[in-house]
Amino acid sequence: MADDMQFCETQCVHEDIVEKVKKLLPDEEAIYDLADLFKMFGDTTRMKIMYVLLESEMCVCDIAEILGMTQSAISHQLRILKSSKLITSRREGKSVIYFLADDHVRSIVNQGMEHIFE
Amino acid sequence: MADDMQFCETQCVHEDIVEKVKKLLPDEEAIYDLADLFKMFGDTTRMKIMYVLLESEMCVCDIAEILGMTQSAISHQLRILKSSKLITSRREGKSVIYFLADDHVRSIVNQGMEHIFE
């Protein structure tokens, strides 16, 4: 990797800017976490689930019915969403009710929409 | 798929909520576009590139140097980012300078950070 860039390093790189920006970058972990968060919004199924939950809390079965998908597929995705703290759940008898953990989903989705409609 | 849910459909589904939310959902295409946008933020390399460009516009070679990655890898990702209209470029002699298309990257990233730090 370094060899490929030998030329570039001595010719094209603007030392000052490179050094400055290198220092300004957040650490690896923060960037990893952030990318991980946005991954949640980067899948159609998860996006749909979140849209559903924006309207109303709901059991797994209802979500599956609304989206026309297997209840298993939904359950897998709910697990992933839960792991990122975007949604939570509570048990209600035989059902498990899922709902948004806070208002972040709404604001992130809206922010995204703004970019789309331009 | 429908067979698996035969039981659920007749027992657990709350018809009223299901019907209501079904109608409220955005169409397939909007959701697809939105997920596509967030996919851009869902990869570590692209995230880093955007962070770099938040500081300063830059040529491919500089970005590669800052991130310690191949120039080819960066170029591939820049292409993807450009296709989603998050960044643009202009040619300047032998170099191509990339820069953020507008302020959306900043606001989306910030929104994400808010969720992380809580």
Place this chain on the structure above:
DNA sequence: GTAACATATGAACAGATGTTCAAATGTTCG
């Protein structure tokens, strides 16, 4: 024109990701 540099591109490979299927867990009700 040719040489040197900067970037872009395509094919190939490896790893990540989402869905399916089958089976397990946990809950309620008789």
Place this chain on the structure above:
DNA sequence: CGAACATTTGAACATCTGTTCATATGTTAC
């Protein structure tokens, strides 16, 4: 307790995605 329901889980499979490598394109300076 056992039967029925709702959800979860794990393994297998197919697809998608990012990086690498080699090569092509485009620019400048001589």
